[in-house]
Amino acid sequence: TMEEAVSALKRQGAKITSQRLAILRLLQGRKDHPSAECVYQELKGEFPTISFATIYSTTQLLAQAELIQILTVDNKRVHFDPNPEPHAHYHCIHCGMIHDIPLSERTVGEILQHTDFQVGQIQIYLYGTCPECLKHLTQ
Template sequence: MWNVDEILDKLKSKGYKLTGQRKAIVERLCGREDHPTAEQLYKELKKDYPTISFATIYSTVQLLEEMGYLQTLTVDEKKTHFDPTWAAHAHFFCQKCGRLEDIEMNQEEVERLKNLSKYRTQSLQVYLYGLCPECDNR
């Protein structure tokens, strides 16, 4: 799980400026269990930062990804979701309502999958598609 101060220190030590926007984005992502889109973050952050822009959100999120703090999920064809964690795990995506849930995977499974390729795998995504219980009962 994220430690805000650690992430901010790391940003600073890499020569990045600690702007209010960056702090706000890191704080807003910290401890989340959901997988917000750029738009969700934009709406939420706009309350504290009325002038914040998508460009800032996308660039900060990209920075956090490069630093290994978050993952970009392409499970949803329509838009990118951000997952503020790096530990490998799978995701279940409901094809009707778009609900997106984390699924644990043990380290063995992760390693086995990474080793399926003869090339060196840097990261891994496992996406399960189906209907969540709510959508299935209608």
């Protein structure tokens, strides 16, 4: 919930500003993994002075509070995922779509048994062609 997210940010010592709340509201519950550019475009009408620096610093705080994941599926831009639970991502190399892939606790456990590292976060990316792009490519 929004209240839990705000509490998590306060525990991090973060100042709760209207722009930070707007970024949090924008990301909560989304499935489309928006980029910083997308967040900027969606909020600049309401907050004409919002900057990319604010977006990046806020998303860093949200990630540190384990409220979102910051995805680096391509080297052009980062994307934000409001689902902090372990899961993988499928990235279409043609249209850029990013789709969640569930990971079972068993799968995560099997991955972790191969390391002595203390794992803080898991990011798994699969790259390929989504069904929609595949249709267009084979026509």
